[in-house]
Amino acid sequence: MFARMTAMDAMLPDPLEGLCVMVVDDHASTRRLVADVLRAGGVDRVVTAESGSEALAMMASVRPDVIITDWLMPVMDGLAFTRAVRQAAITDDPRIPDPRLPIVMLTTERTRRDVEIARAAGADAFLVKPFTPARVLERVATVRQRQIDFVISTAYVGPDRRQGREADEDRYAGPLRRRGDAADKVDVAARAALCAQILDEMATFQRLIEGRGGLDHMLRQMACRVMHALRQRASEVGDRLLTRAAASLARYVSAVGGAGKADPEVVQIHLDTLRALALLPVGDLKASAMVVRQLDRAVSRRIENHLALTMSYTPVTTPGRRLHMIDA
Structure with a gap:
């Protein structure tokens, strides 16, 4: 599988x-x-x-x-x-x-x-x-x-x-964190290392999608968490374009009303964009900026389409009936 x-x-x-x-x-x-x-x-x-x-x-x-x-x-x-x-x-x-x-x-x-x-x-x-x-x-x-x-x-x-x-000492006082224990922190030493991590995470996620037969509700929620974590790491590295691309999914999900209503195709576009950015040479700001602009345009169009569809319905009330929706 x-x-x-x-x-x-x-x-x-x-x-x-x-x-x-x-x-x-x-x-x-x-x-x-x-x-x-x-x-x-x-x-x-x-x-x-x-x-x-x-x-x-x-x-x-x-x-x-x-x-x-x-x-x-x-x-x-x-x-x-x-x-x-x-x-x-x-x-x-x-x-x-x-x-x-x-x-x-x-x-x-x-x-x-x-x-x-x-x-x-x-x-x-x-x-x-x-x-x-x-x-x-x-x-x-x-x-x-x-x-x-x-x-x-x-x-x-x-x-x-x-x-x-x-x-x-012979007597054990209890479980404590040792000085040598690894701290719970993400490795953000350099952008190159971060890009390598992004490629691994995107590959893992793509195989997860294939194994589960598509971007189901749980995977769309997980994609939001992945992007949130990547946004934090990209921000710490100082890469504004990576940060912007990773933050884009949260903007889209918020606009459509939650991960459950997110279009799987839009989620996939974000995953592909992060992978494309990670593959670009470090310092190629022109190409990175173009990739992020394409993502922004695609997401903005999807948000506009969602809002237009939402606004195409008008709530009306009829005496003795519950609130219902009809085409405007």
Whole structure:
């Protein structure tokens, strides 16, 4: 269903090829979306489960390399599932072949207390909803690549997050961020690096579209998040044309009344435009400006057409009848 990406291996220190990732979520739409992103990004094998208890029953036969689990689920939630996996390091559990395997917690919010609770349970990293394809792949690659000691104690079982002298003490005080842990920030060191990232993200997204049979509602929403993230990165780099192009989709979506009403063709035009800009030589401002102007004109026409169609209907009321719309 999905073609293998060619640039992803160059971007990620630890290739995703050959991995088995288990996705645990009680919502079928989220399971499918995360699984589609993983496959589009080059993960060879993706298995899914509806709850922590179902995941536990599958682990011995599946033997995943990484687990992505939702926090809030019925039957057994993500916290209980994570604790059960880590507990197998103390009490042998035939269902769990590797209690040290990386676990990424999927959640809608990430407050300081949420972080502390999930880390105390033994989670390695977070994936905050709504997410972008790049963030999903980055999280999986990071937890696979990062070399962290594993702590087994009566107080805590999981990745070592101790700092300074505390790591040399026998008694473990609790899960903390270590000085060497990677911060949650985007690499915006240079425009060239950003363009390489854009090409990888656009390739991933295109394969995601093909795998799902088109730009459905969830993918249109995801495209808005991708463009928002790219706009921020382009702004930090100082590339005004890239920033303008990435911001264009938000302007269009706002004008038509939300991502659900966005024309998939217009969304695709934005994806193609970002790819075209990333392929242009650094410093070719004339060509970049022409590409952005073409995008602006296309989007403005679509917005005008939408407004004209909207204004072609006039609300009228008839005694004893509800408000309805007729052609003006």
